[in-house]
Every structure is written in C-alpha cells, then in structure tokens.
Amino acid sequence: MRLLHTADWHLGRLFHNLSLLADQRHVLDQLIAIVDREAVDAVLIAGDIYDRSVPPAAAVTLLDDILGELCEARGLPVVMISGNHDGAERLRFGARHLRQAGLHIISDLAGCDCPVTLAANGVEVDVFGIPYADPEHVRSQFSVDVRDFDSAHRYLVERINQQRHASRPTVLMSHCFVDGGSASDSERPLTLGGAESVAWEPMQGFDYVALGHLHGPQYRGGEHIRYSGSLLKYSFSEARQRKGVTLVDMDRNGVTRIEQFPLVPSREVRVLEGELDALIAQGKTDPNADDYLLVRLTDRHAILDPMGKLREVYPNVLHLEKPGMLEPRGPQQLDRKRLRFDALAMFNDFFAQTSGEAMNEEQSRAMGELIAQLSRDEEPRI
Structure with a gap:
C-alpha cells in the first residue's frame, strides 16, 4: 500500500x-x-x-x-x-x-x-x-x-x-x-x-x-x-x-x-541583500524577478522611495529592511554621535534626490547648525 x-x-x-x-x-x-x-x-x-x-x-x-x-x-x-x-x-x-x-x-x-x-x-x-x-x-x-x-x-x-x-x-x-x-x-x-x-x-x-x-x-x-x-x-x-x-x-x-x-512553487520565497544600485542591476536580468522577496539594503545613506525603485525590477518585494542605516555598538545600542554626524549626510542625499542638485555651502552650514541644535535639545538634563 x-x-x-x-x-x-x-x-x-x-x-x-x-x-x-x-x-x-x-x-x-x-x-x-x-x-x-x-x-x-x-x-x-x-x-x-x-x-x-x-x-x-x-x-x-x-x-x-x-x-x-x-x-x-x-x-x-x-x-x-x-x-x-x-x-x-x-x-x-x-x-x-x-x-x-x-x-x-x-x-x-x-x-x-x-x-x-x-x-x-x-x-x-x-x-x-x-x-x-x-x-x-x-x-x-x-x-x-x-x-x-x-x-x-x-x-x-x-x-x-x-x-x-x-x-x-x-x-x-x-x-x-x-x-x-x-x-x-x-x-x-x-x-x-x-x-x-x-x-x-x-x-x-x-x-x-x-x-x-x-x-x-x-x-x-x-x-x-x-x-x-x-x-x-x-x-x-x-x-x-x-x-x-x-x-x-x-x-x-x-x-x-x-x-x-x-513541490515546485510558481514563485519562490527569497531573501536578497545588498546595495540598492547592485540589486536593481541584478533584477534587470534575474529570470525569477517575480519571486516573493524580502530585501535587506546595506546602503548607509538615505534613499528616496527605495521600495518603489526596487519594484520596478522586482514587482513582488513584500518587505524591506535597512540594516545599513544603523551601526550597532555593543549588543543593541546606537552610537549617538555617529548617528548625529550621519544625519547631515543623509539629508544631503535626500536633498539631492528631491531637487536634483547637492546643497551649496551655505545650505549645508545652516542644516548642520539645525541638526546640532536639535541634538543638544535631546541631551538629558540633570
């Protein structure tokens, strides 16, 4: 039997x-x-x-x-x-x-x-x-x-x-x-x-x-x-x-x-990891681009609408993680000084993607001062 x-x-x-x-x-x-x-x-x-x-x-x-x-x-x-x-x-x-x-x-x-x-x-x-x-x-x-x-x-x-x-x-x-x-x-x-x-x-x-x-x-x-x-x-x-x-x-x-x-599914379930540009280039020739995907982006700078850009080549990206945006120090703690330092670079990336050009020196200085002021306001007061 x-x-x-x-x-x-x-x-x-x-x-x-x-x-x-x-x-x-x-x-x-x-x-x-x-x-x-x-x-x-x-x-x-x-x-x-x-x-x-x-x-x-x-x-x-x-x-x-x-x-x-x-x-x-x-x-x-x-x-x-x-x-x-x-x-x-x-x-x-x-x-x-x-x-x-x-x-x-x-x-x-x-x-x-x-x-x-x-x-x-x-x-x-x-x-x-x-x-x-x-x-x-x-x-x-x-x-x-x-x-x-x-x-x-x-x-x-x-x-x-x-x-x-x-x-x-x-x-x-x-x-x-x-x-x-x-x-x-x-x-x-x-x-x-x-x-x-x-x-x-x-x-x-x-x-x-x-x-x-x-x-x-x-x-x-x-x-x-x-x-x-x-x-x-x-x-x-x-x-x-x-x-x-x-x-x-x-x-x-x-x-x-x-x-x-x-059993062979019509679409596989996969996890992809890498930088956005590399994944987009890979997706253009990926024979299984319709698979269900979790994407982990390793980019360390701000990206405007990464999900939309990925779905142009991978239409079934279902979940997006950005571990590259956070650098852990110790078990699960963030380096706050490092995060403050990177804030200006992230805003510069955002500005360039939305306006089509980088901030000039005066704009960069003004934004740096604003970030510094916001950081001071976050400090615990004794």
Missing part, C-alpha cells in the same frame, strides 16, 4: 497581505500529479487544512475541488485531521455522510480511538487520528487530570494503543509540536506559556506517524515519526526549506520505504 502524507495546506493564507490561493492551487495540482504518477492508494492530511477557523469562500472552493479530484474522480480514500488553525466543528460538517465517498474527517476527540481501516493490494492498515487539542479540551471531554500538552497527548495515545489490532500495521496522525522540532515564524504558537511540546517516545511503537504543525520537513525519534512540511513557504524564515509531500510504502509487516517528493 502506498500512502501520501501531507499537511499544513493553510488554504486562504495571506502572505504580507497578498493572497496565495493561486499559488496553493498550483502546488496542489502537482500533488494530484504525484498521486497519479506514483499510484498512491490513500492520502493523509495532518491538519491545518485552512489558515483560519472561518476560511474565505474561495479557500473552501479550492478544497472542494481537490477532494473531488481525489475521492470522486479517482476513488481514493482521504483521511484528514483538524489542526490548530482549523475550526474543528466547521471542518467536520457532513463527516458522517462523507465517509461513504471515502473522505474521513477526524476533528472530534471522541473519535480518535476509532481507526479508519484502509485496504489496497492485499494490505490492510489502521489509521488513527489525533486532531489538535489543548489540555483543557482533553481534561473536559474525558474527565482526566492532564495539565499540559504532553500529558494530554500521552493520554490520547494510550487510548489508541488499547484499540490497536495486533495483526495490522498502524498509522498514527497527529497535529502537535514534537519536542525538539525545528519551528519557523509562520507557525502559530499553541500556547502562550511555552509548554506546548509533546514527547515522541509514546509514538515510537507505531509503524508510521504522520505529523502536522511544523512547516519544515523533518523527523524526530526515528524516520517513521515525520513531518511532511507545508505546501508552500509561508514566511521568509522558511526561505531555505524544501517543500514537498511524503510517500510511504507499507506491507503487512509495516513500512518498507519513505521518500520525500518536492
């Missing part, structure tokens, strides 16, 4: 206020192509299907299209669990009826110990799903004394272990933060207190563990306890990650092969 493990679709996501729905459809079409090319028997989606609990209508339409391609057009079973971004109640609307079409939605904790049994090519596999659940929900639903994410997750895993069938391989799906995992800026913290991680050891005995929540492909405690990663790069901290889906081959004895397949 061949399973495709994916997670963290975040349909409806905005990236610096820019909709990614077209980009998401692009990579989901590739996911469908992988399903066809690799003869996948079932698809596992480990949470965060949507980016928010009340998704936009276009995101719902996109999910409906993809599930229609998988379940209706190809007759493949799909098992999905809800993540911390999903609205669990909304996601499971119609879940009882959709089972007949091969779509199994696990977003209620009461059903986490009821397996979905998949069968293909003479192999049967039980799939259990733990949707995202904070300790309060677990404590309330099962009347157990769990005080953190780890103890709540351990309790749910124990319930599942009691229902495992000894003669069939077992897959566990879970949307959680496994201890030691590598996070990125785009993952919403599960709790403000910081005690959000769960141990991997209780999951060690499953044949395969399909995880969701962390956006970088990785595994913890063993190659079979794995995050497939998100469909796309959802923050600039993910710029170096390689996104994709995970294919898992299983026979009657368990996993025989695990392989990551890449």
